[in-house]
Amino acid sequence: MKRREFLANLAIASIFLKSPHWLKGQTQSLPDIAWVEGDDPAALTKKALELLGGMKRFISRGDKVIIKPNIGWDRTPELAACTNPEVVRALVELCFEAGAKEVIVTDNSTNAPQRCFPRSGIEAAARAAGAKVLLPNPYRLKKTAIKGVWLKEWEVFVDFLEVDKIINVPIAKHHSLSRLTLGMKNWLGALGGPRNQLHQKLDEAMVDLAAFFKPVLTVMDAYRILLRNGPQGGRLSDVKLQKMVVAGTDPVAVDSIATTFFDLKPEDLPYLPLAKERGLGEINFERLRLEKRKI
Amino acid sequence: MKKEKSKKYRLFQIGRILSQLAFFSLFLYLLFFTRFTGKDTIGHVEIFFHFDPLLGLTTAIASRIIYAAFWLSLITLSLTLLLGRVFCGWVCPFGAVHQFFSYIFKKTRLHKPKKLGQRGLKVKYFILIIVFIAALLSIDLVGFLDPFSFLYRSFITAIIPWFARINHVLLSFVYQIRLFKLGEYWNQFLASLALNPLFQQGFFLGLLFLLAITLNLVRERFWCRLLCPLGALLALVGRWNFLNLKINEDKCIDCHLCTLQCETQANPYPQKDWDRSECVYCFTCASICPTAAIGFNLASKPQPSPAINLSRRRLIFTSLLAAISAPFFKITPAKRRAASRLIRPPGSLAEPQFLQKCVKCGECMKVCPTNGLQPALSEAGPEGIWTPLFNFRIGYCEYYCSLCSQVCPTGAIKELTIEEKINVRIGTAWVDKSRCIPYVIGSPCIVCEEHCPTSPKAIKLVRTETKKPDGTILTPLAPIIDINQCIGCGICENKCPVVDQPAIFVTSVGESRSQSNRFLLELLPE
Numbered sequence: 001m002k003r004r005e006f007l008a009n010l011a012i013a014s015i016f017l018k019s020p021h022w023l024k025g026q027t028q029s030l031p032d033i034a035w036v037e038g039d040d041p042a043a044l045t046k047k048a049l050e051l052l053g054g055m056k057r058f059i060s061r062g063d064k065v066i067i068k069p070n071i072g073w074d075r076t077p078e079l080a081a082c083t084n085p086e087v088v089r090a091l092v093e094l095c096f097e098a099g100a101k102e103v104i105v106t107d108n109s110t111n112a113p114q115r116c117f118p119r120s121g122i123e124a125a126a127r128a129a130g131a132k133v134l135l136p137n138p139y140r141l142k143k144t145a146i147k148g149v150w151l152k153e154w155e156v157f158v159d160f161l162e163v164d165k166i167i168n169v170p171i172a173k174h175h176s177l178s179r180l181t182l183g184m185k186n187w188l189g190a191l192g193g194p195r196n197q198l199h200q201k202l203d204e205a206m207v208d209l210a211a212f213f214k215p216v217l218t219v220m221d222a223y224r225i226l227l228r229n230g231p232q233g234g235r236l237s238d239v240k241l242q243k244m245v246v247a248g249t250d251p252v253a254v255d256s257i258a259t260t261f262f263d264l265k266p267e268d269l270p271y272l273p274l275a276k277e278r279g280l281g282e283i284n285f286e287r288l289r290l291e292k293r294k295i
Numbered sequence: 296m297k298k299e300k301s302k303k304y305r306l307f308q309i310g311r312i313l314s315q316l317a318f319f320s321l322f323l324y325l326l327f328f329t330r331f332t333g334k335d336t337i338g339h340v341e342i343f344f345h346f347d348p349l350l351g352l353t354t355a356i357a358s359r360i361i362y363a364a365f366w367l368s369l370i371t372l373s374l375t376l377l378l379g380r381v382f383c384g385w386v387c388p389f390g391a392v393h394q395f396f397s398y399i400f401k402k403t404r405l406h407k408p409k410k411l412g413q414r415g416l417k418v419k420y421f422i423l424i425i426v427f428i429a430a431l432l433s434i435d436l437v438g439f440l441d442p443f444s445f446l447y448r449s450f451i452t453a454i455i456p457w458f459a460r461i462n463h464v465l466l467s468f469v470y471q472i473r474l475f476k477l478g479e480y481w482n483q484f485l486a487s488l489a490l491n492p493l494f495q496q497g498f499f500l501g502l503l504f505l506l507a508i509t510l511n512l513v514r515e516r517f518w519c520r521l522l523c524p525l526g527a528l529l530a531l532v533g534r535w536n537f538l539n540l541k542i543n544e545d546k547c548i549d550c551h552l553c554t555l556q557c558e559t560q561a562n563p564y565p566q567k568d569w570d571r572s573e574c575v576y577c578f579t580c581a582s583i584c585p586t587a588a589i590g591f592n593l594a595s596k597p598q599p600s601p602a603i604n605l606s607r608r609r610l611i612f613t614s615l616l617a618a619i620s621a622p623f624f625k626i627t628p629a630k631r632r633a634a635s636r637l638i639r640p641p642g643s644l645a646e647p648q649f650l651q652k653c654v655k656c657g658e659c660m661k662v663c664p665t666n667g668l669q670p671a672l673s674e675a676g677p678e679g680i681w682t683p684l685f686n687f688r689i690g691y692c693e694y695y696c697s698l699c700s701q702v703c704p705t706g707a708i709k710e711l712t713i714e715e716k717i718n719v720r721i722g723t724a725w726v727d728k729s730r731c732i733p734y735v736i737g738s739p740c741i742v743c744e745e746h747c748p749t750s751p752k753a754i755k756l757v758r759t760e761t762k763k764p765d766g767t768i769l770t771p772l773a774p775i776i777d778i779n780q781c782i783g784c785g786i787c788e789n790k791c792p793v794v795d796q797p798a799i800f801v802t803s804v805g806e807s808r809s810q811s812n813r814f815l816l817e818l819l820p821e
Contacts, residue, residue, distance in 0.1 A: 074695050110746065110790075111693060112664045114489045118333035119695070135486040139470045139478060176756055176772070177741045196742040196792040200732065234694075234750030 009046065030057065031291040032282075033248035035257060038295040041223040041245065045090035048219065048247035051291045054098070058216040058249075061099030063164040067091055067131065068215075070171050070186055071107035071122050073232040074115040080224035080239040081232040083171045085121035087221045087245060091167060092129035104159055106134040107189040110232075134159065141192040148208025149278075150201055155192035160213065168215040168251065172222045172242075172258040174230030177202050179269050180262060181231050182255040183218045184210040203271040210251055210280055218254040220246040225261050252281025253288050304581035304589070311384060311577055315391035322388035326450060329661045329702055330489040335713050337701050341658050343388070344443050344704035346371050348532075349426075349525040350654055353437040354705045356430040358651035362706050372532055379533035383519055383526055384558070384575030389442035390519055394558065394577075396508050397515040406512050408555045415514075415521050416560060416573060420605055421613045423527035428617035433647075434624050434678050438655030442518070442525050445507070448681060451657035452494040452670055453501030459485075459492035491666040493689055500670070500681075516558050519575070530572040535597035538576060542566040546588035553580035553589055563589060572600040627676025633812035635802040637674045638685040638783065641692060641719040642700035642711040645808050646675075652707035655681040659699035659708060665690030667785065668699060685721070687785030687801055692721060694748035694784060717749075722783025723805040723814075724753065724776050730798035737761035737769030743787035743799045744774055753780035754787060754799075774799065778815065781805075 034051035036044045049055050059065060069083035077084055088105060095103045105126040109116035113135045117123040123133050136157065144156040160166060170186035177199055178185055185202075187209035188195055198205040222244040226233045233239060242261050248254045252275045256266035266272040266283035276283045322343060329340045344350055351365030371382050383390050400406040422440060429436045438444045462485055469478045494500070510517035519526050540563055553563040561574035581589040629637060629646070640659050643649050660668040660683055667690025670681040683699070685692060697716040700708045711719065724743075732740040744754040756772040763769060774787075783801045791797035804814050 074693060112331075112489070114486065115331050115664055115693065115696070118331075123333075134479070135483060137479065137482045137486070139466055139482060176744055177739055194792065194794075196790055199740050199742055199745075199792075200738045202739070229750045229752055231745060232748060234748060238750055 029289070031248075031289045032250050033246065033253055033257065033288050033290045035244065035246045035290060035292045036295060037244045037293070039243060041084045041086040041221070042090040043295060044223065044243075044245035045087045045219060045247070046094065047293060047295050048245050049091075049094055051293060052217075052247055052249070055094040056098045058167070059095050059098040059100050059165055062101045063095075063099070064102045064104075064162070065095050065100045065165045065167060066104045066106065066159055066163040067095070067126075067167045067169055068160075068186060068190060069105065069107060069122055069169040069221075070181075070189065071113070071116045071120050072110045072189060074111040074119050075232060075234070076119060077121050078224070078236065078239070079233050080171060080173065080226040082116065082120035082122065083169050084221045084223045085125035087219065087223065088122050088169055089125040089129045091169060091219060092126050092131040095167075096130055103129075103131040104134055104163065105131045106136065106157070106159060108136040108157065108192060108195075109189075136192075138192065146208055146212045148205075148211060150204040151198075151208040157190055157192065160190050165217075166213060166215040168213070168218045170218070170220055171225070172220055172261055173226035173233070174228055174262070176230065178206065178271065180255075180259060180264070182258050183220060183251050184255055184271060184275065187213050203274060206271045207275045207278055207280070210275055211278060215251060216249070218248055218251045220254050220258050222246060222258060222261055227262065250281040250288070252276055252283060253285075256281075256283040257285070298585050299587055300583065300585060301581055301587035301589075304578050304584075304587075304591075307578040308582040314385045315388075315394065318386050319388045319391045322446070326447070326661065327488060329658060331662070331664050331696070331698060335695070335697070337662065337698055340662075341656075341702045341704040342367070344654075344656065344658075346382075346386075347441065347443050347525060348372050349528050350437060350441055350443065350705065352528075353426055353430040354435060354652050354654065356427070357433050357435040358648060360652075360706075362652075364704070364706075371529075375529045375533040375536070377536060378538045378576065379536040379571050380526065380529045380573075380575045381538075382529055383523075384577045387442060387525075389446040390516065390575070392446070392508070393511055393516045393518050397511045397558070400512055401515065406515065408515060410551065410554060411514070411560055412562070413560070413570070417603065417605055418521045419523055419527040419530075420603065421609070422522060423524045423531075424610070424613050425617040426524050428614055429621050429624070432618065432621045433651050434621050435651050435654065436624070436678070437524065438653065438681070440522060440524055441654060442523055444654045444656040445504075447661075448655060448657040448670070449500055449504035449507075451491075451661045452497045453504055455490050455661075456492050456494055456497050457501065459490045463492075489664065491661065491663065493666055494660065495669050495686065496672060496681075514560070519558075520560050520573070534572045534600045536571060537594045537597055538571070539592050539594050539598055540566065540569050540571070540574065540580075541590045541592055543588045543590065546586045548586055548588075550585060553584055556580065556583055568601070570601055571598065572603070624678040625676065627673075627679075629674065629676050629679075633803055633809065634674050635804070636684070637671070638687075638722045638785070638801060638803045639806070639808065640668055640683055640685070640699040640708050641697065641716050641721050642709045643721075643808055644707060644709060645810070649707050649808075650675065650678055650682065652705045653679075653682045654705055654707075656704060657681070657683070658702040658704060659683045662698040662702045663690065664693050664696055664698070665789075667691050667789075685785055685801075687788040688797070689789075691786040691789040692784040694786075717782070720782045720805055720807045722785070722801040722803045723778065724781050724783060724785075724787050724799055724801045726774055726776060727796075727798045727800065730793050730796065731773065732793065732798065733771040733773035734759060734761060734798075737763060737771050739771050740792065741772060741774070742790050742792055746786045746790045748784060748786060749780050749782060751777075751780060753777045753782070778805075
């Protein structure tokens with residue numbers, strides 16, 4: 001984004017954000033989900049947040065925020081294995097505009113984090129926007145009561161427990177066990193310990209984790225999605241340019257919408273109905289207050 | 296006579312110390328930058344090695360191939376031709392380490408210098424002869440005692456892990472006393488250095504380094520005087536150099552201080568005994584001389600050193616010893632049949648050529664982002680001790696990484712681009728169905744498939760029938776290897792949840808570099 005453009009956006013956004021709610025006149029009818037299609041991942045993200053009523057709806061002045069993208073693999077953004085760096089950058093900017101005191105961006109990568117963070121482009125993008133980018137720190141792991149139905153206790157990075165707000169920024173990808181890895185599976189990246197054992201009851205683990213972390217906002221990066229060879233792909237032919245961002249307060253609904261990008265239904269993934277049963281969110285699109293835009 | 300030390304040579308001495316400090320710092324800097332810094336290409340972090348004529352010569356002789364990067368060692372050679380062993384005194388970082396500890400030992404009176412004449416100095420020439428004879432017989436022994444190989448290997452496999460361990464202990468303490476801010480900065484800094492903390496044999500290699508240091512208690516710069524084959528080579532090259540020591544007989548009070556304090560047994564006093572091939576031009580003698588009687592000047596003609604009498608008998612004996620014992624270094628089962636766990640870094644030359652070139656410096660082990668590259672013990676035979684191989688239980692070969700091939704100073708690992716590297720097969724993965732979770736318990740797992748980096752994946756999931764102990768049948772998805780896709784990167788073995796003895800493992804068979812270590816006809820190159 002050019003500086004001029006950025007400043008213009010900033011001005012527009014601040015006028016919008018500064019105006020009282022009655023002027024915006026939509027406090028009651030703010031959507032749960034914003035679904036935006038377009039060419040620029042950052043613009044998509046900003047538009048989605050605008051439709052949801054602005055970042056101020058989620059972040060208060062002085063908040064310490066953690067943004068959890070998927071930085072799992074030693075792959076460039078074109079290969080759609082990690083969250084789009086522009087989406088992360090836009091979110092960091094929006095958080096600061098909403099008055100956040102500190103924004104942390106972190107993930108417990110699967111490949112060596114020293115490679116994944118720079119290669120994914122997220123380290124540079126998030127830093128440029130002023131975020132604190134933290135490589136996973138084993139000294140910050142704490143055995144934590146997950147209090148799930150199946151997952152009782154696991155090692156969690158305490159950063160996630162100490163912050164005021166959590167924003168989940170997954171990317172939509174194919175996965176051979178859970179079929180798709182979306183927002184709920186992204187929480188595995190907030191854990192330490194022998195994560196590879198969770199796969200033996202992955203659906204249940206994901207639901208338990210989703211119930212535990214409770215993000216204020218989920219932003220699904222579906223700018224590029226990975227159709228095959230998930231979760232890390234490796235060829236451009238595995239990637240589809242979907243050019244969408246879905247953001248919302250309901251993590252189950254955001255994941256549910258993402259299933260349609262892969263010609264699936266939410267019911268096709270066992271963990272989505274399971275999450276609905278547990279009262280974590282909605283999988284029926286009819287019941288959502290959904291705002292769809294093309295820019 | 297008025298007693299006054301030379302200010303000029305004191306400055307020269309300080310200059311020499313600063314030079315040593317600078318080159319040692321450069322060594323550390325290059326060492327710590329031997330890691331992934333966000334780019335797929337790495338600069339010439341291995342450049343120190345290319346100034347080492349011994350490595351260049353011996354690997355060229357052993358492999359019968361001249362590696363062009365070693366042209367830089369011509370600079371060292373010409374410098375030595377003109378000025379003698381200034382490289383040893385002013386540049387060599389290992390020499391600096393020895394000098395530093397010698398100084399400490401002397402200051403603390405742990406070591407008291409004695410007059411030694413020429414005693415022991417010949418040992419290094421015999422070592423050099425052994426190294427050269429072995430190289431002629433295509434056995435590269437230089438890596439064991441070359442100062443650069445020794446220093447790098449010790450730092451990489453022992454000192455850095457030690458450093459990482461200390462940091463770990465201190466950091467744990469910092470977090471215990473709840474200094475979270477400090478801990479966070481410290482940890483992030485440490486993580487950014489990407490230190491590899493774990494090396495098999497690290498303890499043993501660390502002891503060897505300690506031994507080399509401790510020898511300075513016996514003699515100052517013991518290594519440089521007695522053992523260093525590079526020092527021996529440079530001593531031979533610098534036998535007729537232009538830089539002269541001159542003792543002003545009028546001023547000299549015959550105190551012998553210069554000879555006693557000489558770093559390298561070059562015997563500056565009396566002047567006729569001064570051995571320019573032992574002198575590293577540290578200027579200690581000229582600086583400490585109580586009457587400033589010692590000076591150095593440039594001659595117009597090259598001046599000879601006193602003869603080294605190796606005695607024909609000993610020369611022949613050493614050469615014979617080297618030639619006779621050389622075959623012992625080749626005795627290994629790996630000669631008859633490829634060793635299954637001898638998995639070399641991608642780009643490694645075929646095993647015989649690899650062994651002729653590898654100088655066991657450990658640069659590849661340092662740069663490996665997963666700590667997977669480890670020094671061999673018995674896998675590659677005696678000549679292959681401390682050469683690199685993968686231990687996938689510790690770390691795997693990162694798919695989009697060819698850094699090890701770029702930092703190899705001798706071309707034992709051929710430099711590869713990422714595009715070339717991802718097509719190089721270093722081994723083949725096998726599923727142990729008697730341990731694999733879906734095959735044994737019937738539960739889903741797929742962790743190996745998830746991590747498989749190739750596209751399409753070399754691990755496919757196929758429904759399989761698993762009998763439970765009560766006789767009922769489950770049909771979980773279970774991994775099957777697609778042999779044609781597998782490149783042997785070992786991430787499956789590394790990430791397998793059956794941690795102690797993974798249910799999926801990689802062996803060297805099928806490696807691209809070997810014509811014989813194969814099992815499928817269609818995998819033979821066209």
